[in-house]
Amino acid sequence: MPEAPHDQSREEARAEARLTAARLSDEGVVALALTWIDNAGVARVKGLPLRRLPEAAVEGVGMSPVFDVFLVDDAITSSRHLGGPDGDLRLFPALDRAVALAAQPGWAFVPADRYRQDGLPHPACQRAFAARTVERAEERGITFRAAFETEWIVQRAEDGSYPTDGPAYGLHRITDCSDYLRDVLLALEAAGLTVLQVHPEYSPGQFEVSVAAGDPLGAADDAVLVRTTIRGVSAQHGLRASFAPAFEPGGVGNGGHLHLSAWRDGRNLLAAAEPSGDGAAFLAGVLRELPALLALGAPSPASYLRLVPSHWAGCFQCWGVENREAALRLVQGGDEQANVEVKCFDLAANPYLAVGGVIAAGLAGLEAGATLPEPVQGDPALLPPERRPARLPTTLDETLTAFRASTVLRDALGDVLFEAIASVRAAESAAYGTRQPEDVVAATKWRY
Ligand code: GLU
Ligand code: MG
Numbered sequence: 538m539p540e541a542p543h544d545q546s547r548e549e550a551r552a553e554a555r556l557t558a559a560r561l562s563d564e565g566v567v568a569l570a571l572t573w574i575d576n577a578g579v580a581r582v583k584g585l586p587l588r589r590l591p592e593a594a595v596e597g598v599g600m601s602p603v604f605d606v607f608l609v610d611d612a613i614t615s616s617r618h619l620g621g622p623d624g625d626l627r628l629f630p631a632l633d634r635a636v637a638l639a640a641q642p643g644w645a646f647v648p649a650d651r652y653r654q655d656g657l658p659h660p661a662c663q664r665a666f667a668a669r670t671v672e673r674a675e676e677r678g679i680t681f682r683a684a685f686e687t688e689w690i691v692q693r694a695e696d697g698s699y700p701t702d703g704p705a706y707g708l709h710r711i712t713d714c715s716d717y718l719r720d721v722l723l724a725l726e727a728a729g730l731t732v733l734q735v736h737p738e739y740s741p742g743q744f745e746v747s748v749a750a751g752d753p754l755g756a757a758d759d760a761v762l763v764r765t766t767i768r769g770v771s772a773q774h775g776l777r778a779s780f781a782p783a784f785e786p787g788g789v790g791n792g793g794h795l796h797l798s799a800w801r802d803g804r805n806l807l808a809a810a811e812p813s814g815d816g817a818a819f820l821a822g823v824l825r826e827l828p829a830l831l832a833l834g835a836p837s838p839a840s841y842l843r844l845v846p847s848h849w850a851g852c853f854q855c856w857g858v859e860n861r862e863a864a865l866r867l868v869q870g871g872d873e874q875a876n877v878e879v880k881c882f883d884l885a886a887n888p889y890l891a892v893g894g895v896i897a898a899g900l901a902g903l904e905a906g907a908t909l910p911e912p913v914q915g916d917p918a919l920l921p922p923e924r925r926p927a928r929l930p931t932t933l934d935e936t937l938t939a940f941r942a943s944t945v946l947r948d949a950l951g952d953v954l955f956e957a958i959a960s961v962r963a964a965e966s967a968a969y970g971t972r973q974p975e976d977v978v979a980a981t982k983w984r985y
Contacts, residue, residue: 547595566637569630569647570641571647572646574888614964637728640772663954664754667753679799680800681797683797687760721746738789757889760888781839781985783978786974792843793888812909822907829946830898835881836936840883847916858912894950897945897950
């Protein structure tokens with residue numbers, strides 16, 4: 538029988554779960570969506586009645602490890618360590634993150650931590666990977682604030698038409714969709730998220746929401762919660778939301794930009810326009826690792842339809858101050874606000890892998906005293922070839938090659954998780970790498 542995870546005793550876990558269940562019950566919750574994100578970036582779930590929460594907090598809920606090698610289309614591959622019908626894991630609810638879902642009355646969202654049956658952490662648990670990486674940084678005196686932006690495209694469920702034909706960033710779109718966007722905002726805030734902005738984006742029917750930054754693990758949980766909430770509100774309005782990297786071949790896609798600031802002794806290491814010292818080394822570490830990091834942040838065959846020049850997707854391996862075509866945009870705004878925005882990432886990413894991977898790469902840069910090249914101004918695609926920075930990988934296959942060569946990411950992820958990710962990327966690349974963009978879009982449009 539597994540032990541309750543973390544350093545809690547079984548009785549402590551049961552007592553905390555009872556309190557959480559009572560709180561949720563007061564909010565009308567009767568069912569829990571115990572959720573984890575697989576390596577393909579798809580949210581998977583076990584639903585359970587609220588009354589089972591104390592039991593789940595002590596014993597966990599069973600689930601096969603085969604989900605670590607599921608693909609976006611639900612096909613199943615295998616890795617050196619994982620795959621096949623054998624074995625079982627236990628999902629433990631992260632009780633402190635359990636929250637009622639305003640757009641799905643009666644349901645609460647709870648992220649899951651995955652453990653082996655003997656009570657040890659599952660080596661391929663992505664949430665544990667993120668937590669572990671943050672801890673490693675804390676041991677070096679560094680903490681982070683992080684947030685994911687969410688872009689999505691919305692259509693009427695009935696006929697696939699757009700609920701607005703207003704212009705990009707146009708007030709017209711908010712007017713057309715005012716009830717829907719108000720309900721999105723209310724549902725996000727009801728879930729405890731602090732909404733910073735909601736705005737129409739560039740593509741037809743496209744919107745974006747940003748929420749306040751928090752600790753990296755919380756930011757990854759929030760990214761899942763934001764999407765679940767938007768999907769729920771959309772359904773209530775007869776709409777369908779797509780978070781896929783590419784929605785129309787050739788169009789501007791949905792990004793999942795990650796904002797991150799690194800702090801030591803109350804000081805934001807990225808606050809200067811020209812980062813120096815540890816801030817520069819951290820950024821240089823991320824920059825150097827970007828081709829491999831795409832395996833975590835732009836993991837879908839569809840990611841490469843989005844990641845093209847002059848689409849604000851950041852497809853060149855460079856950084857720039859407030860440059861929206863650089864893969865790393867240094868966002869200014871004083872000590873409180875300054876951060877790096879990883880623009881090349883999208884929402885097919887498992888957010889725990891994305892944030893943990895970036896932090897691991899930055900820490901490696903710090904340890905190596907990596908040096909930061911000059912910033913790039915303007916659209917790199919328009920620079921003369923001799924001054925143009927390298928293009929990031931243009932296919933999932935190229936990304937996989939970079940990932941396989943990354944000792945930084947292999948060491949940080951551990952062999953079991955690393956190999957599972959590599960196997961999923963290889964299998965999706967084999968299945969979709971040579972297909973027409975229309976087919977890739979059709980296979981991924983509604984999955985993330
Ligand atoms: N939709 C763009 C992307 O694919 C980003 C637009 C923006 O800069 O917000 O990342
Ligand atoms: Mg945007």
